Amino acid sequence: MFTISVARLKNAPAEQRRYLLSGGVEPFPGPGGxxxxxxxxxxxxxxxxxxxxFLWAVGEVxxxxxxxxxxxxxxxxxxxxxxxxxxxxxxxxxxxEGNEIPYAADEIDFTEHVIESLVLSLPxxxxxxENCLGLCQYCGQDLNTGDCSCRVDKGDPRxxxxxxxxxxxxxxxxxxxxxx
Ligand SMILES: [Zn+2]
Ligand SMILES: [Zn+2]
Numbered sequence: 001m002f003t004i005s006v007a008r009l010k011n012a013p014a015e016q017r018r019y020l021l022s023g024g025v026e027p028f029p030g031p032g033g034x035x036x037x038x039x040x041x042x043x044x045x046x047x048x049x050x051x052x053x054f055l056w057a058v059g060e061v062x063x064x065x066x067x068x069x070x071x072x073x074x075x076x077x078x079x080x081x082x083x084x085x086x087x088x089x090x091x092x093x094x095x096x097e098g099n100e101i102p103y104a105a106d107e108i109d110f111t112e113h114v115i116e117s118l119v120l121s122l123p124x125x126x127x128x129x130e131n132c133l134g135l136c137q138y139c140g141q142d143l144n145t146g147d148c149s150c151r152v153d154k155g156d157p158r159x160x161x162x163x164x165x166x167x168x169x170x171x172x173x174x175x176x177x178x179x180x
Contacts, residue, residue, distance in 0.1 A: 082117030
């Protein structure tokens with residue numbers, strides 16, 4: 001799917017070709033370790049240049065991914081774009097800086113680089129929205145959909161003390177002075 005033939009480009013110095021590719025990608029682990037699902041075909045806008053000693057490939061990757069929010073664990077959909085640059089040598093064994101680069105075969109598969117660039121484009125801690133309230137740490141209620149009662153009780157210690165006092169008085173049967 002992300003494989004192109006460069007057999008002719010390899011023999012065409014200074015030439016540049018552009019390839020618009022798309023395809024499916026299996027779910028893969030994101031930067032936080034959680035599984036990332038691809039919800040629509042991944043698009044790759046690739047340009048490959050014959051730079052004389054090597055082929056120079058630049059890819060722009062866009063995908064619609066399904067992530068789970070790190071606060072409320074809810075599933076949400078996000079659009080993400082990644083980028084990669086790779087060199088494939090035509091002659092010699094290394095580039096100008098002496099870095100080893102792979103030999104350019106007649107066909108090059110970019111799938112690995114597509115996935116890698118997507119992983120790099122994703123957040124370490126995905127959030128369904130900037131101000132996601134997350135889950136109540138006591139009862140697990142999704143606080144985006146409404147407050148739970150334990151949050152009010154335990155969230156503000158002062159309220160809880162007042163409530164205890166009040167119920168204490170009532171329990172004593174005296175009737176509070178504040179009652180009207
Ligand atoms: Zn969330
Ligand atoms: Zn709660």
